[in-house]
Amino acid sequence: SDQQTPPATGSQRSEMQATPLLALLAAATHAALASGATHETVWFDSAVDHFNMSSVATFRQRCLVDATHLRSAGRPEPAVYFYTGNEGPIEEFANNALFVNALAERHGALAAFCEHRYYGQSLPFGPRASFTRQGMGLLSVEQALADYAAILPRLKARYGLPDSSPTVAFGGSYGGMLAAWWRYKYPALVDAAVAASAPIPLPLGAAAKPGFYEAVGDDLRSADPSCPHRVRAAMGEIVSLLRSGDEGGSGHSRLETVLHLCPGQLARRGAGAHLLAWARNAFVVLAMCDYPAAASFLAPLPAWPINAACRLLAAGGAVGERSLLAAGEGPATPEGVATSALYGLASVLDLVYNESAAQVGSAAAGQGRGGKEHLAAHVQATSQARSARARRTSREKRMSHISMSQGEGGGGGGDGAHSPEGGACHDLATEYVMCADQTGCGLGTDSQAWDYQVCTELPLLVSTTNVTDPFPPQRWGLEELTAYCQATWGVRPRQAWAQLSFGGTPEDPARGLRRASSRIAFSNGLLDPWHGGGFLQDITPDLPAIILPKGAHHLDLRAEDDRDPPGARTARAREAALVEKWVAAARAERGGAAALHSTRRN
Numbered sequence: 001s002d003q004q005t006p007p008a009t010g011s012q013r014s015e016m017q018a019t020p021l022l023a024l025l026a027a028a029t030h031a032a033l034a035s036g037a038t039h040e041t042v043w044f045d046s047a048v049d050h051f052n053m054s055s056v057a058t059f060r061q062r063c064l065v066d067a068t069h070l071r072s073a074g075r076p077e078p079a080v081y082f083y084t085g086n087e088g089p090i091e092e093f094a095n096n097a098l099f100v101n102a103l104a105e106r107h108g109a110l111a112a113f114c115e116h117r118y119y120g121q122s123l124p125f126g127p128r129a130s131f132t133r134q135g136m137g138l139l140s141v142e143q144a145l146a147d148y149a150a151i152l153p154r155l156k157a158r159y160g161l162p163d164s165s166p167t168v169a170f171g172g173s174y175g176g177m178l179a180a181w182w183r184y185k186y187p188a189l190v191d192a193a194v195a196a197s198a199p200i201p202l203p204l205g206a207a208a209k210p211g212f213y214e215a216v217g218d219d220l221r222s223a224d225p226s227c228p229h230r231v232r233a234a235m236g237e238i239v240s241l242l243r244s245g246d247e248g249g250s251g252h253s254r255l256e257t258v259l260h261l262c263p264g265q266l267a268r269r270g271a272g273a274h275l276l277a278w279a280r281n282a283f284v285v286l287a288m289c290d291y292p293a294a295a296s297f298l299a300p301l302p303a304w305p306i307n308a309a310c311r312l313l314a315a316g317g318a319v320g321e322r323s324l325l326a327a328g329e330g331p332a333t334p335e336g337v338a339t340s341a342l343y344g345l346a347s348v349l350d351l352v353y354n355e356s357a358a359q360v361g362s363a364a365a366g367q368g369r370g371g372k373e374h375l376a377a378h379v380q381a382t383s384q385a386r387s388a389r390a391r392r393t394s395r396e397k398r399m400s401h402i403s404m405s406q407g408e409g410g411g412g413g414g415d416g417a418h419s420p421e422g423g424a425c426h427d428l429a430t431e432y433v434m435c436a437d438q439t440g441c442g443l444g445t446d447s448q449a450w451d452y453q454v455c456t457e458l459p460l461l462v463s464t465t466n467v468t469d470p471f472p473p474q475r476w477g478l479e480e481l482t483a484y485c486q487a488t489w490g491v492r493p494r495q496a497w498a499q500l501s502f503g504g505t506p507e508d509p510a511r512g513l514r515r516a517s518s519r520i521a522f523s524n525g526l527l528d529p530w531h532g533g534g535f536l537q538d539i540t541p542d543l544p545a546i547i548l549p550k551g552a553h554h555l556d557l558r559a560e561d562d563r564d565p566p567g568a569r570t571a572r573a574r575e576a577a578l579v580e581k582w583v584a585a586a587r588a589e590r591g592g593a594a595a596l597h598s599t600r601r602n
Contacts, residue, residue, distance in 0.1 A: 042065050043060045044060070045061075062114070062120065067159055068105070069109070070108065077166070077590075078109050080155065080166070082152065082168070083097055083114070084145075084170070084171040085113060085114050085119070086172070087442065089446075090116075096172075098557075098558065099559065099572060103576055112155055116144050116147075117147055118449040131445050139449060139456075140457060142501065145185055152167060152189055166192075168579055168583065170193070170194045171193075171194075176198030187517070192521075192579065195522050201533055203460065204498055204502060205459075205495050208462075208533040210468075212532065213464045213471055229470070230345075232466065234344065235471055238275065241255050242266070242272040259349060261428070270434075274428050277434060279345065280472075283348075284439050284440055286348075290304060313345065316346065353431045433447040436454040436485060436488070438464075441454075451489075455492075457493075457494050457497055462476055510535060513539055518540070521546055521575055522535040523548065524536060525554075526547065528553045547567070547571075548571050550565035
């Protein structure tokens with residue numbers, strides 16, 4: 001029942017002296033990058049409902065497998081390094097977790113990246129029926145973990161590995177949560193896990209410390225102490241201009257002009273909230289992807305993009321003041337000064353959403369926490385590809401929301417204004433989906449699936465205050481989330497079930513892991529806005545916390561890069577050592593169990 005398609009390929013600061021392990025990891029990662037980390041696509045038949053014994057229905061589930069280095073290290077019982085796919089197409093995570101491939105090369109292991117049900121191409125009821133209210137009912141963490149558990153023995157058999165081959169789960173963000181929970185719930189199958197940037201305490205009701213948007217503000221401040229103030233001023237000006245437009249003034253037209261919005265969008269119901277969320281989301285992307293090298297994980301961005309954005313805000317504000325003076329308005333009033341900041345924000349939004357590359361200009365050339373890069377050149381180079389992707393997503397989204405227009409459930413907003421072929425203006429509905437997760441749900445049908453998960457067993461309560469963070473105040477507690485989820489999907493968040501299923505409480509989110517699990521490494525980067533919702537201290541000696549002081553969202557899973565801060569290299573080296581130690585312990589345990597079984601039989 002398992003089939004495959006043709007293989008598909010997917011300076012700063014002085015560094016510490018590389019240890020032999022670090023050097024080997026770097027060499028393996030560079031080799032993976034050079035070769036494109038070749039993966040073959042393998043499809044498995046998975047049960048639509050693992051917990052209904054009367055159901056025999058199946059669906060096709062996709063895995064990307066790298067068997068290039070299997071047994072090349074000459075080790076007995078090669079290990080399986082299994083990435084537990086999260087909320088998107090699996091290739092996005094495989095291409096951004098090349099550390100797993102590097103470890104597989106070093107250890108002669110099999111690397112597999114398996115797609116989460118309801119995401120990418122692994123759709124239980126097809127591209128339309130899967131995303132109706134009725135179709136969504138089988139989207140859960142428990143079903144996803146059972147998918148991976150059922151795939152694992154067939155994956156081993158396909159590549160000639162014995163059942164006794166150790167398995168290590170890897171994952172980043174929600175995938176990191178899954179990796180930890182897979183080890184917790186299936187300890188006989190999964191021998192260890194590396195859970196990167198995994199905010200496990202949050203769906204259990206624990207408060208993030210620092211809060212998500214507070215951490216975004218901290219990241220801005222670390223790049224430029226004035227940066228959060230500029231963001232606050234620009235966002236405040238959006239609020240003022242929205243109010244002016246609502247009262248019949250020229251605020252809407254000014255916002256369309258300065259922010260390069262496609263005409264007519266601000267006349268829609270709820271457009272003001274959508275605009276503010278869209279603008280705020282740009283800083284979510286920048287903070288999560290504040291990597292030391294250019295990357296395209298959530299958006300094509302230059303190195304250290306938070307610093308780049310702060311330079312754009314500063315330079316754009318000056319450009320805005322000159323524009324106002326030329327128009328005879330002058331920045332003599334607080335409103336005028338704030339309006340000048342809006343020009344800087346417009347440049348940041350163009351950088352992130354990348355639909356108006358020509359608008360960015362060269363005002364912020366020379367960016368980065370070390371090193372220089374011309375931002376205008378970067379934006380020009382990526383604009384065409386990103387515009388094309390936005391248009392494809394817009395078409396997919398229009399198809400996926402046909403059922404929503406018939407009252408079938410949601411994931412946010414309608415189509416909005418159409419973005420021109422040249423990508424000359426921003427179409428809010430294409431670029432940002434309003435949803436249950438106030439940090440963003442992605443686009444297309446993936447946004448609907450994540451919306452549903454946040455509405456059920458993964459409630460995320462993320463608010464803004466305009467005091468601890470630079471964004472307009474918005475309360476998003478359990479009451480607001482529940483109202484949204486009932487209206488959109490006809491469900492309520494099941495926080496109590498999350499606590500039962502995952503074994504933690506708001507006061508002690510690690511309780512279940514401490515009592516019943518081991519061999520899980522929890523890594524967090526302190527530039528990542530999710531880090532306040534992660535485990536920042538060791539739970540037990542066998543459930544260690546690994547901290548990357550200058551790391552953004554699961555930087556440690558990314559490919560080794562010469563520009564990585566020392567903390568990233570140290571984290572990867574420690575994770576590699578732990579994986580090697582835990583795999584050896586698993587082999588020893590299996591050997592001892594086999595010997596005991598043989599003795600009893602004789």
